[in-house]
Amino acid sequence: MKTFLLLLLFLSNLFYNSFAGDTLTPNSLLKDGQTLISAGGFFKLGFFSPGSSTMKYLGIWYMKIPVQTVVWVANRDIPLSDSLGSLKIGETGNLILSDGLQRPIWSTTATSNLSNPIAQLLDNGNFVLRNNDSISESYIWESFYNPSDTLLPGMKLGWNLKAGLESKLTTWNNSNDPSNGDYTFNLDLSGSPEMFLRHGSQIIYRNGPWTGFQFSGEPEMDSNSYISFDFISNQDEIYYTYKVIDSSVTFRLVLNQSQLQRYIWYDSVSSWSLYWYVPRDQCDSYAECGPYGFCNSNYSPVCRCVQGFKPKNPQNWNLRDGSDGCVRVTKLDCEKGDGFLKMNGIKLPDTTKAIVIQSISLEECRLRCLKNCSCLAYASANISAGGTGCITWGTELIDLKQFIDGGQDFYIRLAASELKGNSKKKHIIIIVVVIFSMLMLLLGSIGYCFWKNKKMKNITGYWRNKPRQLSFDTVITGHLSDDEESRRQNTDLPLFNFETILIATENFLIANKIGEGGFGIVYKGKLVEGQEIAVKRLSKSSLQGLEEFKNEVKLIAKLQHINLVRLLGCCIQGEENMLVYEYMQNRSLDTIIFDKARSPLLSWPIRFKIIIGIARGLVYLHQDSRFRIIHRDLKASNILLDKEMNPKISDFGLARIFGGEDTNAYTKRVMGTYGYMSPEYAMDGIFSVKSDVFSFGVLVLEIVSGKKNKGIHISDERINLLAYAWNLWKEGKILELFDASLGGSYSELEVLRCIHLGLFCVQERADDRPSMPLVLLMLSGANVVLPQPKNPGFWDGERSSEMKMSWSFSANDMSVTKLEGR
Numbered sequence: 001m002k003t004f005l006l007l008l009l010f011l012s013n014l015f016y017n018s019f020a021g022d023t024l025t026p027n028s029l030l031k032d033g034q035t036l037i038s039a040g041g042f043f044k045l046g047f048f049s050p051g052s053s054t055m056k057y058l059g060i061w062y063m064k065i066p067v068q069t070v071v072w073v074a075n076r077d078i079p080l081s082d083s084l085g086s087l088k089i090g091e092t093g094n095l096i097l098s099d100g101l102q103r104p105i106w107s108t109t110a111t112s113n114l115s116n117p118i119a120q121l122l123d124n125g126n127f128v129l130r131n132n133d134s135i136s137e138s139y140i141w142e143s144f145y146n147p148s149d150t151l152l153p154g155m156k157l158g159w160n161l162k163a164g165l166e167s168k169l170t171t172w173n174n175s176n177d178p179s180n181g182d183y184t185f186n187l188d189l190s191g192s193p194e195m196f197l198r199h200g201s202q203i204i205y206r207n208g209p210w211t212g213f214q215f216s217g218e219p220e221m222d223s224n225s226y227i228s229f230d231f232i233s234n235q236d237e238i239y240y241t242y243k244v245i246d247s248s249v250t251f252r253l254v255l256n257q258s259q260l261q262r263y264i265w266y267d268s269v270s271s272w273s274l275y276w277y278v279p280r281d282q283c284d285s286y287a288e289c290g291p292y293g294f295c296n297s298n299y300s301p302v303c304r305c306v307q308g309f310k311p312k313n314p315q316n317w318n319l320r321d322g323s324d325g326c327v328r329v330t331k332l333d334c335e336k337g338d339g340f341l342k343m344n345g346i347k348l349p350d351t352t353k354a355i356v357i358q359s360i361s362l363e364e365c366r367l368r369c370l371k372n373c374s375c376l377a378y379a380s381a382n383i384s385a386g387g388t389g390c391i392t393w394g395t396e397l398i399d400l401k402q403f404i405d406g407g408q409d410f411y412i413r414l415a416a417s418e419l420k421g422n423s424k425k426k427h428i429i430i431i432v433v434v435i436f437s438m439l440m441l442l443l444g445s446i447g448y449c450f451w452k453n454k455k456m457k458n459i460t461g462y463w464r465n466k467p468r469q470l471s472f473d474t475v476i477t478g479h480l481s482d483d484e485e486s487r488r489q490n491t492d493l494p495l496f497n498f499e500t501i502l503i504a505t506e507n508f509l510i511a512n513k514i515g516e517g518g519f520g521i522v523y524k525g526k527l528v529e530g531q532e533i534a535v536k537r538l539s540k541s542s543l544q545g546l547e548e549f550k551n552e553v554k555l556i557a558k559l560q561h562i563n564l565v566r567l568l569g570c571c572i573q574g575e576e577n578m579l580v581y582e583y584m585q586n587r588s589l590d591t592i593i594f595d596k597a598r599s600p601l602l603s604w605p606i607r608f609k610i611i612i613g614i615a616r617g618l619v620y621l622h623q624d625s626r627f628r629i630i631h632r633d634l635k636a637s638n639i640l641l642d643k644e645m646n647p648k649i650s651d652f653g654l655a656r657i658f659g660g661e662d663t664n665a666y667t668k669r670v671m672g673t674y675g676y677m678s679p680e681y682a683m684d685g686i687f688s689v690k691s692d693v694f695s696f697g698v699l700v701l702e703i704v705s706g707k708k709n710k711g712i713h714i715s716d717e718r719i720n721l722l723a724y725a726w727n728l729w730k731e732g733k734i735l736e737l738f739d740a741s742l743g744g745s746y747s748e749l750e751v752l753r754c755i756h757l758g759l760f761c762v763q764e765r766a767d768d769r770p771s772m773p774l775v776l777l778m779l780s781g782a783n784v785v786l787p788q789p790k791n792p793g794f795w796d797g798e799r800s801s802e803m804k805m806s807w808s809f810s811a812n813d814m815s816v817t818k819l820e821g822r
């Protein structure tokens, strides 16, 4: 009997298996075990069981990707418990999924009657129901308008106003259960449309209104040569969508619990690679700093009140809970005339209740807001057109974020006195500063004369004694008070005992010195347990107090990535601050690539691996870590190599320790190394992630060429590497840049790609340079066409590019004339 049944099952399967292709017709039945395959073989539709679950679901997944990645599920909330499910087109023309007892458990709800309905799986992953007779090919129903947790290229996230349909993402409950989870991501139509990530009804993240070419809160998501984003708004539809320009690259956007993630598939490693996600830092969490507070993840603490406002609840505010926000210091007085404070780099506040007028100019917008006493702020609605359109706010301003790089101008209404007072205050400050510096100058010169006299008399005194402060006996005798001891134990910061460090480095033996940089001397050491460490003894010019130093170290210790040197802890003794790192056997990159004898150690494949590793580390610092970090001093000597020649970026985060407050987009203290500094940073002190990109580009060119950016000699002329590379590029001889000592086998394509990318990163204008995630994408993407680079910034520490160029190529070079004529 059993055998008979099995035979029957086998026969029936045989029968149904004969049906193949991408289309389901009213006469056919799709049973468990059978699949529809899109015409080009990109997607597959069929029954599957997710993860460890034994339940059956009808879904769509990639055909060509070996890791089953389900992009759509039909019966999310009602699974089948056996393999007897089937899909067919019912009498009304709707798709019906039935269980073994022919009970419908899921169906589409199209209302129009179809004379000849067919269901088809398309190559973009869309499963559509349409009338085979109709000429217009319009879809009666489509899976693209009923997404699960994944937004594929071409899908629309938003509203079909005519049909009253909403398309939104809802997470899977967990990886074994595709039922509707607690997190949703959808487009809210009120005010200026924005998308919200919610947990239940609570808002977690908001991406800000569309400002012409991107969302206000996602400045890094601008369209590039791989992927382009669009926001369509008309009478019938309002939606967000994206498309992939290079079809060799597979992208997907997925709502994965509390994160919106963007993945790219790499055939070479056969896995999905996460390359972007939100919410990313503390400032992405909705209303982190309350009404009238703004959040900047480069500040510590991250919350600040908008100028003219003060913390509503100072106690909580000081405890770093900014959620109560800020209150106005001086009341508005519409009659007497208020003014506007301009803030830049802003993610516009919640626009749910804002009013948008696209047709007017920003100036009209200002006047309109000024005239209306209940208007509290305004901004341009379309920055792609150079700042047109008008958004005005009449309710409290919430969820403001400030970016170093990105965002837009935002104007907040303040009482006239607040604005005037401010300029008065500024004057006073300037006067005080001037008087103070004059006094200091006077005192200084008197002091200098005094000191000079004294020094003559007592040359063996103070200065020779000072270093002894650090000698062994001083330290052994000085013990910590109990109070201090307990404080050390209470903190989660890994603190090393000073004695431990002394023993490990043999009392900072000169023979153990392995490096010296702007931030101090590095010693090799060995802990009693045998672990090798590197101790960086920070120079004393730190601008910070002890508490801030500890905070920063705690923060940096939390940054962990395979391509960053791991900070093991720190040691604080008197005025001395030391950082303890893992030790790297192969020291720094510069000790190898610039050394004729050692450079053959690094074959091309290793160099390529190093370039990718550095890019990964930087992507992590710039966007993946909770705290966005700009390195500011990326160079070959800051890239360390471990036993396997894996690159590790070191000295990251030191800019924070030394820079103190000026982590803003502008600094008076230019820290970094000439030759690696972007022109805008070296000359104007403006830095951003793009300054790191510049340094990365220089580094890539150095790795490829084995030459230092500074001081190459070409027929007796000293020119910099960038100028040299750029010339070769223009002459079409760029492969000459490649390190001759390498010989051996290398992929010309990879070398070319790296040089091209290097030049792309060192372009003079920061805006032209790619972001690090894009760099990584370009490095990994196999079939990707890079845009032509524009001329690089030739900053070499002494002169600006044009001067340098005319100096180094005195005559007979055609490309020079072109550059100078620019």
Ligand SMILES: *[C@@H]1O[C@H](CO)[C@@H](O)[C@H](O)[C@H]1NC(C)=O
Pocket (backbone or CB within 6 Å): 111, 112, 113
């Ligand atoms: C669909 O057909 C049913 C009966 O066959 C009819 O009552 C209904 O009006 C039709 N609907 C449309 C939109 O034509």
Ligand SMILES: *[C@@H]1O[C@H](CO)[C@@H](O)[C@H](O)[C@H]1NC(C)=O
Pocket (backbone or CB within 6 Å): 023, 025, 118, 132, 133
């Ligand atoms: C759709 O209609 C065309 C012509 O009317 C026919 O040739 C084709 O077989 C139909 N396709 C399906 C899947 O029924």
Ligand SMILES: *[C@@H]1O[C@H](CO)[C@@H](O)[C@H](O)[C@H]1NC(C)=O
Pocket (backbone or CB within 6 Å): 173, 174, 177, 179, 180
């Ligand atoms: C979601 O999964 C959890 C276990 O992870 C389970 O307890 C819960 O019942 C599931 N919710 C639904 C709606 O299935």
Ligand SMILES: *[C@@H]1O[C@H](CO)[C@@H](O)[C@H](O)[C@H]1NC(C)=O
Pocket (backbone or CB within 6 Å): 254, 256
């Ligand atoms: C969800 O995110 C986690 C980590 O961010 C990742 O490991 C996992 O693969 C993701 N799940 C999906 C379905 O992409």
Ligand SMILES: *[C@@H]1O[C@H](CO)[C@@H](O)[C@H](O)[C@H]1NC(C)=O
Pocket (backbone or CB within 6 Å): 212, 358, 382, 384, 385
């Ligand atoms: C914004 O400005 C650009 C350039 O003028 C224009 O193409 C676009 O349609 C505008 N967007 C809106 C929403 O008005």
Ligand SMILES: *[C@@H]1O[C@H](CO)[C@@H](O)[C@H](O)[C@H]1NC(C)=O
Pocket (backbone or CB within 6 Å): 355, 372, 373, 374, 375, 392, 393, 394, 395
């Ligand atoms: C003034 O602004 C408020 C809030 O934005 C708005 O509700 C009101 O309509 C505006 N009044 C006029 C006359 O524009």
